[in-house]
Amino acid sequence: MSAPHRFDPNFTDNVINAMGPKTTPRFRQLMTGLIRHVHDFARENEVTVDEWMAAVKFMNWAGQMSDDKRNEGQLVTDVIGLESLVDEITYTLAAEAHDAPTATAILGPFFRADTPFRHNGESIVRTAAPGGEMAYMHGRVVDHATKQPLVNATVEVWQASTNGLYEQQDPAQEEFNLRGKFRTDADGRYAFYCLRPTPYPVPDDGPAGKLLELMDRHPFRPAHIHIIATYEGYKPLTTQIFDRKDPYLTNDSVFAVKDSLIVDFVERKGDPQAGLELQYDVKLVPAPALASS
Amino acid sequence: MSAPHRFDPNFTDNVINAMGPKTTPRFRQLMTGLIRHVHDFARENEVTVDEWMAAVKFMNWAGQMSDDKRNEGQLVTDVIGLESLVDEITYTLAAEAHDAPTATAILGPFFRADTPFRHNGESIVRTAAPGGEMAYMHGRVVDHATKQPLVNATVEVWQASTNGLYEQQDPAQEEFNLRGKFRTDADGRYAFYCLRPTPYPVPDDGPAGKLLELMDRHPFRPAHIHIIATYEGYKPLTTQIFDRKDPYLTNDSVFAVKDSLIVDFVERKGDPQAGLELQYDVKLVPAPALASS
Numbered sequence: 001m002s003a004p005h006r007f008d009p010n011f012t013d014n015v016i017n018a019m020g021p022k023t024t025p026r027f028r029q030l031m032t033g034l035i036r037h038v039h040d041f042a043r044e045n046e047v048t049v050d051e052w053m054a055a056v057k058f059m060n061w062a063g064q065m066s067d068d069k070r071n072e073g074q075l076v077t078d079v080i081g082l083e084s085l086v087d088e089i090t091y092t093l094a095a096e097a098h099d100a101p102t103a104t105a106i107l108g109p110f111f112r113a114d115t116p117f118r119h120n121g122e123s124i125v126r127t128a129a130p131g132g133e134m135a136y137m138h139g140r141v142v143d144h145a146t147k148q149p150l151v152n153a154t155v156e157v158w159q160a161s162t163n164g165l166y167e168q169q170d171p172a173q174e175e176f177n178l179r180g181k182f183r184t185d186a187d188g189r190y191a192f193y194c195l196r197p198t199p200y201p202v203p204d205d206g207p208a209g210k211l212l213e214l215m216d217r218h219p220f221r222p223a224h225i226h227i228i229a230t231y232e233g234y235k236p237l238t239t240q241i242f243d244r245k246d247p248y249l250t251n252d253s254v255f256a257v258k259d260s261l262i263v264d265f266v267e268r269k270g271d272p273q274a275g276l277e278l279q280y281d282v283k284l285v286p287a288p289a290l291a292s293s
Numbered sequence: 294m295s296a297p298h299r300f301d302p303n304f305t306d307n308v309i310n311a312m313g314p315k316t317t318p319r320f321r322q323l324m325t326g327l328i329r330h331v332h333d334f335a336r337e338n339e340v341t342v343d344e345w346m347a348a349v350k351f352m353n354w355a356g357q358m359s360d361d362k363r364n365e366g367q368l369v370t371d372v373i374g375l376e377s378l379v380d381e382i383t384y385t386l387a388a389e390a391h392d393a394p395t396a397t398a399i400l401g402p403f404f405r406a407d408t409p410f411r412h413n414g415e416s417i418v419r420t421a422a423p424g425g426e427m428a429y430m431h432g433r434v435v436d437h438a439t440k441q442p443l444v445n446a447t448v449e450v451w452q453a454s455t456n457g458l459y460e461q462q463d464p465a466q467e468e469f470n471l472r473g474k475f476r477t478d479a480d481g482r483y484a485f486y487c488l489r490p491t492p493y494p495v496p497d498d499g500p501a502g503k504l505l506e507l508m509d510r511h512p513f514r515p516a517h518i519h520i521i522a523t524y525e526g527y528k529p530l531t532t533q534i535f536d537r538k539d540p541y542l543t544n545d546s547v548f549a550v551k552d553s554l555i556v557d558f559v560e561r562k563g564d565p566q567a568g569l570e571l572q573y574d575v576k577l578v579p580a581p582a583l584a585s586s
Contacts, residue, residue: 007381015374015548020509027507033338035373037330042378045326046386052370052379060366063356073353077345080328081308085335086345088300093339214320216313255308 005043012039062207069169071109075208078254079217087256094235108226108240110166115156118180123193123273126177129162132198135276136268138191141184141229144283149188153231155282156181157194159224164200196265196276197223199248212253219253222246227282234284241280298336305332355500362462364402368501371547372510380549387528401519401533403459408449411473416486416566419470422455425491428569429561431484434477434522437576442481446524448575449474450487452517457493489558489569490516492541505546515541515550520575527577534573 016032023031041047065072077083118124125134141153158179160166167173182190201219204212212219224240240256241263242249249257268277309325316324334340358365370376411417418427434446451472453459460466475483494512497505505512517533533549534556535542542550561570 007378007385011374011378011381011548018508018510018544018548022509023507030338030340030344031373031508033334037334038373038375039378041326041330042375042382045323046382047323047379048386049376049379049383051323052375053367056364056366056370059352060356060359060364063353063359063366066353066357071349071353073349073356074346077349080324080331081304082331082335082345083342085300085304085332086340086342088304089335089339090342092300093341214316215311215324216315217311251311255304255311 003040003044007043012036015039058207058210065206070203070206072203072206072208074109075202075206076211078202079208079212079215081255084255110158110160110168111226111228112158112168112176112179115158115179115181116176118182118192120182120185120189120191121193122180124157124159124178124180125193125195126174127161127167127172129178129195132162133196133276134274135194135196135265135278136191136271136274137194137225137278137280138189139280139282140188141190141231141282141284142188143234144285149184150231150234150284151184151186151188153184153188153190153229153234153282153284154181155184155190156228156230157192158226159194159197160200162195162198164198193274194225197225197243199223199246202253217253218248218251220248220251221254222248222252222257224256227280229282229284231284233287235287237282237284296333296337300336305329308332351500351503358499363496363499365496365499365501367402368495368499369504371495372501372505372508374548377548403451403453403461404519404521405451405461405469405472408451408472408474409469411475411485413475413478413482413484414486415473417450417452417471417473418486418488419467420454420460420465422471422488425455426489426569427567428487428489428558428571429484429564429567430487430518430571430573431482432573432575433481434483434524434575434577435481436527437578442477443524443527443577444477444479444481446477446481446483446522446527446575446577447474448477448483449521449523450485451519452487452490453493455488455491457491486567487518490518490536492516492539495546510546511541511544512546513541513544514547515539515545517549520573522575522577524577526580528580530575530577 012035015035019028019031062072062076141150141155142148143150161170161173161178167175167177178195180192182192184190199220199222202208202221204219209219223243223246226240228236228238230236239261241261242257244262244264263278263280265276265278268274305328308328312321312324355365355369434443434448435441436443454463454466454471456463460468460470471488473485475485477483492513492515495501495514497512502512516536516539519533521529521531523529532554534554535550537555537557556571556573558569558571561567
């Protein structure tokens with residue numbers, strides 16, 4: 001499994017085999033894999049005591065900077081792509097599962113469970129966003145296979161303002177600014193006004209920022225809108241959509257962009273409320289259909 | 294390199310290739326290896342978002358518990374064997390190097406640079422240690438190959454008291470209790486009284502303790518004495534010696550025991566100061582000899 005090396009050949013197995021019988025099977029599996037990979041990494045790269053100690057200090061620093069409002073440990077793992085990877089893994093497992101997935105874990109840190117319903121056609125922009133471009137976002141929620149409209153489905157959205165902050169991060173924004181829940185009409189349609197999303201940097205004044213600097217990378221995330229769509233009897237969908245014209249689309253600092261999630265804002269004429277338009281249809285998969293797949 | 298999997302085949306390379314040209318070669322090597330192993334670990338074990346988030350919280354907790362007196366991040370890596378492994382790697386690299394190694398990094402957290410010299414035959418036990426057994430430790434410092442005694446070599450030792458604490462951790466212990474530097478005499482001999490070392494648990498009230506509990510492991514370290522021996526023109530030796538009768542010898546919670554470091558305390562008769570004796574010879578390697586190897 002591991003490459004040949006000139007260090008104690010039994011060391012890693014000894015550490016793994018130290019686990020006692022009361023370890024749960026899943027924890028044993030995870031720790032076995034983690035210990036093996038961490039040891040292989042150290043041997044393959046001949047990690048020195050000084051380098052290990054620098055890494056320990058770095059990780060302690062991340063913990064020390066973290067609190068209720070900031071999770072620097074998460075951000076460190078984000079910039080090496082780990083959150084996006086476990087997202088992909090969790091989605092893949094959910095798609096393969098026979099029962100509907102519980103997507104609550106993959107909502108990201110700025111989801112709010114108590115977002116209010118708004119009427120179709122309303123604006124989620126409740127606090128002025130300097131430099132922001134207004135857009136009219138609309139579409140249908142349909143059955144993935146039959147393309148039949150799903151009536152009374154829920155579409156929930158949230159986005160950051162032009163200063164890069166979500167409303168709960170920014171005292172200057174009205175509560176629930178740039179978020180809302182909508183129900184589809186008799187044709188399965190939803191619609192609302194929002195901002196064309198804008199790119200923003202992840203916080204770069206701590207260890208994650210230092211890591212980005214050492215890797216000679218920028219801290220920016222491409223502009224995106226978060227979406228959750230739900231309908232009784234269908235698998236809930238949690239996703240983000242990205243603006244094709246965003247300069248950071250191909251180099252997201254946390255590697256969350258997927259080709260299928262890229263959308264096009266187009267010019268909208270004759271609407272005093274918005275100069276841009278985004279049409280986006282949401283396709284949901286019936287939950288029971290999965291049981292026979 | 295990696296096992297086949299059903300996730301995005303380009304993802305890991307994309308994350309690695311995001312590093313810019315100003316990354317140093319060593320940092321690029323380390324981050325490339327780390328990202329590859331962490332991603333492989335996540336895919337092989339299908340790590341979920343919930344498991345990743347639990348790990349992030351755990352690592353943040355370690356940082357939050359760490360301060361000047363306690364390094365919980367270090368301890369977490371210790372209990373998965375990483376410190377001992379990077380120790381072995383660093384020693385191996387030093388042994389292969391043509392110049393004398395700088396062993397300062399691998400002294401452990403309780404070394405003190407300002408430990409005073411004591412006379413041969415003195416005791417390092419300056420504060421009574423409840424339940425402690427006194428031992429007379431003695432031996433010679435010799436040339437590794439010729440076995441010639443090295444006169445005026447320095448032997449520095451330090452050990453924890455029977456409560457598991459080193460003097461700087463314990464206000465009840467006199468300063469420099471259980472530590473001392475000795476010079477070898479005209480026969481290359483050193484000698485002093487010390488405690489038979491006793492096992493102690495690593496701190497287990499934080500994340501490292503939680504990890505040990507989840508792995509169904511105990512927190513104990515086997516009894517040991519730290520030694521540094523130096524002599525002009527020879528490579529300094531930094532090591533720990535372990536008592537063969539210690540119950541934790543085969544399951545050190547931080548995996549530092551090596552067979553060659555196990556020693557035997559024997560009964561000592563007719564000495565009112567000590568009922569035990571330990572004979573230990575230190576063999577040093579000339580620094581110039583390495584240049585021709």
